[in-house]
Amino acid sequence: MEIKKRIYLIGFDLSGGLGLHRYFVDNGYSCTFGDEDGFSSRALNNYQNNLPLVTGFESCQFFTQIQHEDKNGDFIYTHERLLDSLIEEQPNALFIFNYLPVEKWLEQRASCYGYLPKTTKALGLSEAQVLEHWRDYYLAYYEKVxxxxxxxxxxxxxxxxxxxxxxxxxxxxxxxxxxxxxxxTYKPISEIRGSTDQRFHVQNIREAALYFRYHRFDIDTAINLLQEAEKHQPCRYYFKDELKKWKLEKKTWKSE
Incomplete structure (x- = not known):
């Protein structure tokens, strides 16, 4: 399919990115998502090496959820870090700013993916302090866009x-x-969760593992679930890293 314009999703996580990604794919467009094909980390590497950001992905048209987790489990939001470079490098591109109102977004973040317990531990803050930290981040990036x-x-x-x-x-x-x-062809996220595309279900297994690890503090169930996810999608390096980390934690595990 001829690339007329490139389209970049530059908004917040948990704000419809997965549904839009499937919408583009179901209409036959070449589309990245997160770091499934390596674009998010590759774009950062391209930037650091003074290469065009899309180097290696010249045939792609839609770029959605441009983010990934590094080997430490930290969330890297490449589209936010490189927003100015994207705009300057791609003046003819289209930019879609997907968002939720700040209070709804904070509610989503507090309840999904183990974000809140992971961040409280990483930053040494209380849950209330993390929510304020996220609020400041949201408002600053919103204003920038x-x-x-x-x-x-x-x-x-x-x-x-x-x-x-x-x-x-x-x-x-x-x-x-x-x-x-x-x-x-657009399907709400709840319908996508019933997709026949295996990788979405594997990701859901990982989400369940994160829930049991960080919200229920059930390390055994978390490990078992993540092992199942890794078995079906062994290419995801952070599955392996999390498994290794959690198995080490289990040796000295105490109920949190």
Whole structure:
């Protein structure tokens, strides 16, 4: 398929990125997601080596959820770190800012993926302090995006809290730039969870492992679940790293 324009999803995690990724894929477009194919970490490496950010991904059109976890389990939001470079390097690209209102986003973050317990431990802060830390981060990045892109013809703000309306408006926006999507192919995230695409279910197993490790403090169940996820998707290096870490923790495990 001819690449008319590249499209970058530059918003927040837990704000509709997975659903939009599947929407693009189901319409036949080449699309990255997170670091499944290595783009997020590759883009950082390209930047550090003074190469075009899309080097190695020249045939890709949609870039969604440009983030990954490093070997320490830290979340790296490449699109945020490299936002200015993306805008300067890709002046003809389209930028979709997917977001939730700040309170809804904080609620999502506090309840998903083990974010809150991992961050409290990593930063040595209370849960209330972490939420304020996240709020400050959200507001600063939101302001940065708005100040750089609001009012430009290649920018679209996607409010995931109004999902149906936002998908319709996004589809119209992309059509105005010559990119056609069949609205009927869009599936809400709850329907994607029933997908026949194995990797989504493997990721769900990992999410369950994180829940049992950081919310229920059940190290045995967490290890068993993560072993199952790693068995079905052995290429994910952080599955192996987490397993190694958790097995070491188990030797001196005490109920938290």
């Amino acid at each position: 708005i100040s750089r892109l609001e009012g430009t013809e290649n920018y679209f703000a996607y409010n995931h809290s109004n999902e149906n309306e936002s998908v319709l408006e996004l589809t119209r926006f992309l059509a105005s730039h010559g990119i056609t999507l069949n609205l009927a």
